Amino acid sequence: MEKIINIEINETYDLNNKVNCNDFLKVKDESVINLSNNVIKGIKVGKTSLMINNDEIIINVLNENELDETFTLCYGRLSNKNLLILGDSVSAKETIGLQNKTYSALMKDELNIKELINAAIGGTTLTYMYEGSNIDKEYHSHQVAIDGCRVTKRLEDAGVLDNIDYVIIAYGHNDQHFKDEIEEENTENIYSLEQIHSYKNSFRYIVNTLRKHNKQVKILALNCTYSEYEKGQLSAYGNKYDYDSYRKACKEMASELKIKYLDPWDHMKQFFDPFDAHHYYQDAVHISPIGHIELFKYLLNK
Secondary structure (H helix, E strand, C coil), X not given: CCEEEEEEECCEEECCCCCCXXXXXXXXXXXXXXXXXXXXXXXXXXXXXXXXXXXXXXXXXXXXXXXXXXXXXXXXXXXXXXXXXXXXXXXXXXXXXXXXXXXXXXXXXXXXXXXXXXXXXXXXXCCCCCCCCHHHXXXXXXXXXXXXXXXXXXXXXXXXXXXXXEEEEECCHHHHHHCCCCCCCCCCCCCCHHHCCCHHHHHHHHHHHHHHHCCCCEEEEECCCCCCCCCCCCCCCCCCCCHHHHHHHHHHHXXXXXXXXXXXXXXXXXXXXXXXXXXXXXXXXXXXXXXXHHHHHHHCCC
């Protein structure tokens, strides 16, 4: 199988996981890429190859932002990069006693990430807590950031977003529970919290804000892991929206905003056994340490 690395102009890719100190490296066309200390950097649009001993790797250098929807989560791409995770309890750093055992902790340990900022919070929605929403009705008195938009705004105000290279946006479980509006009439140029009254505009606000601070940031929309509540049970808010509604909306937003999209629902569903769920799942929604390993394996190199 042909080995291919796609990078953009000025992007770097760390080869340290592919070579050792005894390997002989030779670039076919040094005008396309620069190779220094086992790190490739794109110089100009074109195609070349890198010989590692007798193995050839094809290297395609693309224009900036061409990989927004097609980058892979791998050692080379994330090595020495800054990764931000936005999400709910499935992605949170210390969910239900899972400190250092989540998929994000595995990414940090295994992928040589420079800095991983995990801003996922249990119980949060992607949808902004706008006045009159179901989220607002239940959480208004808490006076804390309980949605992805407010989390993003706080990170922006703290000056964090300027140095972020990659972002994983992983919400949906709580959006489905609260069943707030998915779309609204005003969908253009969403840069203000006051403009948001739906899931999709919340998505637009988050991505627009991230790109305002780094136009080359790479973003992954990660849909829900499997939940036993897929038919919409146990929600106090009974309207037309369910998991499928929000999963579909997430995919639509990834397409509209030209960001990468992955849906682990069916992959993780195979591990859910209602009679013996504790191996991979702790309950109807939250995955166990070995469930997080399976989710990490699913994400790797995709």
